[in-house]
Amino acid sequence: MGWYDRGYGNFPPYVPIAVRRSNALREIKKLVKKGTVITPVEVTGRKITTTFWGNAWCDNLTSYHHIANRLPRGRTYCNNGSIMHLQIEPGKITALVSGSELYEITLDIKPLPAAKWKAIRAQCAGQVGSLVELLQGKLSKNVMEIVTKAKDGLFPSPDEIEMSCSCPDHTRLCKHVAAAFYGVGNRLDAQPELLFKLRHVDHLELIAQAAAPTALGSSAKGKKRKTIDAGDLSAVFGIELDAAPVAPEMVESAAPVKVIVKRKKAAVPKRVSRKAKLNSKGL
Secondary structure, eight states: OOTIIIIITTSOOOOOHHHHHHHHHHHHHHHHHTTOOOOOOOOOSSOSOOSHHHHHHHHHHTTOGGGGGGHHHHHHHHHTTOEEEEEEETTEEEEEEESSSEEEEEEEEOOOOHHHHHHHHHHHTTOOSOHHHHHTTOOOHHHHHHHTOTTTSSSOOGGGEEEEESSSOOSSSOHHHHHHHHHHHHHHHHOTHHHHHHTTOOHHHHHHHHTOHHHHOOOTTOOOOOEEOGGGHHHHHTOOOTTSOOOHHHHHHSOOEEOOOOOOOOOOOOOOOHHHHHHHTTO
């Protein structure tokens, strides 16, 4: 006998949150025993996201106008710890969300079109906000803004997403799917590189592109000047750079930092006339 025959219509009867959580944990333990690696979404504090990447992802969700009415429930589910598992892979997001049962969510994301990725890389050329950030393998603020730009960045459009959930709600975006979307934003807080992985592109290409010679500056007149290698930067700036890994692509593509060396001329003694010498001797 189904839910409809029991008088509940097309939806299951209400189950208290504590009971849902207990049932979900029981199912999760079974999966762990079978060898499944579980990575739950844990929200600490009032906000689901706190970094540039996570905030940008969640802000983009509000642009999906035709599904916006389901987002508040999904946000609540994410906040209360209902996402028992979430995994981001190339072109796919999978999740287990606790509801009346433990529901399975799958989001299939189309790869980023090659032309769009090429355009993003072109915009990032020379966009190095800080040489130290570059050597640490970080993206500058300018690059991050380009990557997360609405429509032209890495965020998928609704037409590029196929959504499915094992719950009985047959709408395109149920509250469990909405929760998974917010869970992705939470995960990007700690691992922003997963956004690139999701869209089948390599974030290191952007770092190499941002380190184009124009970014570090070159002499407008083409004059040759003495240079210093990146390996000696710690001595120049008085900072430790060895602690942060440096991607080979960055070192190969980055131009050396130019340091102008000016030498002081030695002081030349003034010539003393013969008459002055005689006067000094009293002659």
